[in-house]
Amino acid sequence: MRFEPAHAERANAMRADTLIAHLDIRFHVDDEGRLCATMPVDARTHQPMGLLHGGATAALAESLGSMGSSLLIDLSGQGVVGVEVNANHLKGVQNGTVTATGHMVHQGRSTHVWDIRMHNGAGELCAVCRLTNLIITRK
Numbered sequence: 001m002r003f004e005p006a007h008a009e010r011a012n013a014m015r016a017d018t019l020i021a022h023l024d025i026r027f028h029v030d031d032e033g034r035l036c037a038t039m040p041v042d043a044r045t046h047q048p049m050g051l052l053h054g055g056a057t058a059a060l061a062e063s064l065g066s067m068g069s070s071l072l073i074d075l076s077g078q079g080v081v082g083v084e085v086n087a088n089h090l091k092g093v094q095n096g097t098v099t100a101t102g103h104m105v106h107q108g109r110s111t112h113v114w115d116i117r118m119h120n121g122a123g124e125l126c127a128v129c130r131l132t133n134l135i136i137t138r139k
Contacts, residue, residue: 001104003034010071011027011067014067020067025064034101040097041096041097058085064116065085072112079136081134083134100129102116103116113131113132114131
């Protein structure tokens with residue numbers, strides 16, 4: 001799946017009044033057509049030891065993958081719900097920005113599976129995440 005800049009514009013337009021906006025997660029498309037999202041590492045996303053909170057990492061991964069799936073379906077009759085997210089934390093991050101890059105591993109009629117890699121500002125891999133979304137019919 002190749003995303004275009006217009007996809008990121010649509011994703012950013014859906015941020016208002018959500019956790020995505022509260023955490024200041026912002027979407028963009030990289031040069032390879034992958035959907036990406038950035039999130040600041042600051043007081044909103046720290047755990048008590050001053051490191052990026054694992055829950056914030058999972059929130060970034062789920063936000064990216066769920067938004068990616070929502071851009072690929074007909075939202076007038078379908079919805080996206082995350083059914084499983086996991087994160088392997090590889091490197092602590094104290095400040096700056098993390099960038100998540102999504103790659104769809106499986107795009108079925110009822111499930112989407114995403115591989116999401118998170119890098120710190122120095123380009124170092126700091127987390128590897130997997131998200132499974134269920135594509136549901138809206139009532």
